[in-house]
Ligand code: VG1
C-alpha cells in the first residue's frame with residue numbers, strides 16, 4: 001500500500017519538557033499537531049524502517065484516536081512491527097518493561113502523567129529508547145529541531161485498526177501485535193519480590209488499600225495485589241481506568257488522593273495505603289495515620305532493599321534528583337556505595353542504570369524505581385515496601401522512626417505555586433540567579449547561607465551537560481532550599497520551592513511537623529526570593 005504524503009508546516013512550541021511533550025488535549029486534537037510531532041520523532045531517529053516499536057498510554061481521553069493515528073503513520077514510515085497494549089493501555093513502567101523484554105527499538109507513551117485528563121485536560125507524547133527509558137536530551141533536542149523544519153508527514157489511508165482484541169493484525173505492510181498490557185510487567189515484578197512472604201502477611205490479617213485514581217495502574221494493581229497476592233477484592237480502589245480519571249487529578253499526594261488520605265487518617269485505617277498517578281509511575285506510601293515523604297521513602301527502600309530477593313546482593317549505587325532530600329545520601333554513605341545527584345526527570349537516570357552505577361533511583365515527586373526498568377515504577381515501590389514489611393513485621397511508623405534514629409531525619413516539604421504569570425516567575429528566578437555569588441556568608445532570616453549555585457550536571461557516562469537545572473541554596477544550619485520552574489505544566493508557570501532540614505535528635509525527628517520544623521527555611525525562601533510579592537499569592541497551592 002502506498003503511503004500518503006501530507007504537506008504540513010512547523011507548529012511552534014513542540015518542545016519536549018521534563019517528560020515528553022505535553023499540551024492541552026484540544027491542542028493535540030487540533031490539525032496536524034500530533035502528526036507533526038510523531039513524524040518529527042520518526043525523522044529525528046533517522047527513520048523507523050524495519051524497526052519494532054511499542055505503543056501504549058495511560059488510557060486518557062484521545063488515547064485511542066491518537067494510537068490509531070500513530071499506527072498508520074508508523075506503517076507508512078515502514079516500521080516492521082508495533083506492539084500495542086490492549087485498548088491502547090500501557091502504564092509507563094509497563095511500557096518500559098515491554099520495550100526491554102521484547103527487545104524493541106523504542107516506544108511511544110501517550111500520557112500527561114499526573115496532569116488531569118479529558119477534553120479540557122492535558123495530553124502528552126513521550127519517546128522512549130531501546131533501553132526502555134525516556135529519550136535523553138540529545139534526542140529530544142533533535143526531535144524539537146525537526147518540529148521546526150517539518151514539511152510533510154506520512155500516513156496510510158486505511159480504517160482504524162482494532163486494538164480491543166489481543167492478537168496480531170496487519171496494517172499496510174506492518175504487523176500490529178495487541179498484547180495483554182499487564183502480564184509482562186506483573187511477571188517482572190513477581191520475579192523481584194518474595195510474593196509468598198507478602199501473601200502470608202496478608203493471609204495473617206495485614207490490611208492494605210491501593211488507590212489507582214481511575215488511571216492506568218488499576219488493572220496492574222488488581223492483578224498483582226488481589227489476584228496474585230490474595231488481597232481481598234476491593235483492596236484496589238478506583239480501579240477502572242477512565243478517560244477523564246473520574247474528573248479527578250491523578251496525582252498521588254495528600255491533596256489529590258483525598259479518599260485514601262481520609263481512610264488512612266481515620267479510625268478504620270488499614271495497616272498500609274498507597275496511591276499511583278495517571279500513568280502508574282508515581283507512588284505515595286501511607287501507614288496507619290502516617291505519611292511517608294517520597295524522599296524518606298527512597299532512603300528507607302535503599303536501606304532495606306536487600307530484604308527483597310531481587311536486591312539481596314546489595315545495591316550498586318543510589319541516584320536521586322537534585323531537589324530530592326539528602327536522606328538517601330546518608331544511606332549511600334553508610335552502605336559505602338555511590339550517590340548520584342541528577343537533574344529533575346527520569347531521563348537522567350538511564351545512563352547510570354545502564355552502566356551499573358545505580359540500582360535504585362528516586363525523586364521527591366513521588367517517584368522511585370530500580371534497574372528492573374528505565375522508568376519510575378509505582379507498583380514496584382509498593383511491592384518493595386510490602387516485602388520489607390513482610391520481613392520486618394513492624395509498622396510503617398516504626399520503620400520510619402527506626403530509620404530516623406539511625407540516620408537522622410531530613411524533614412522535607414515542597415511548595416508549589418501553580419499557573420502563575422510566566423514572566424513574573426522567570427524574573428524571580430533570574431533575579432535570584434544574578435545574586436547567587438554574593439549570597440554565601442549572608443543571612444536569610446534566621447539562617448546563614450553557606451553555598452549557592454545554579455545546578456549544572458555533567459553525565460558521568462555520556463558526558464552530556466545540562467545547565468540551569470534549579471537554584472540550590474545550602475544553609476549552615478544543615479538546611480537546604482531549592483527553587484525551580486516546572487517543565488510539565490501546560491498553563492503559565494509553576495514555581496516549585498523545595499525545603500529540607502536535618503533533625504538529628506530521634507525524639508524530635510519522630511514527632512516533627514514539617515511545616516513547623518521548616519518554618520525558618522520557609523522564611524528564608526521568602527526573604528531571598530520574595531515569593532509572595534512576586535507571585536501575588538498568599539501561599540502555595542499544594543504543599544507535599
Ligand atoms: C515533575 C516532577 C519530576 C518528574 C516529572 C515527571 O516535573 O517534578 O520529578 O520527573 O514531573 O513525572 P516538573 O518539571 O513539573 O517539576 V510524571 O509522573 O509526569 O512522568
Ligand code: CO
Nearest residue numbers: 113277279281
Ligand atoms: Co507519571
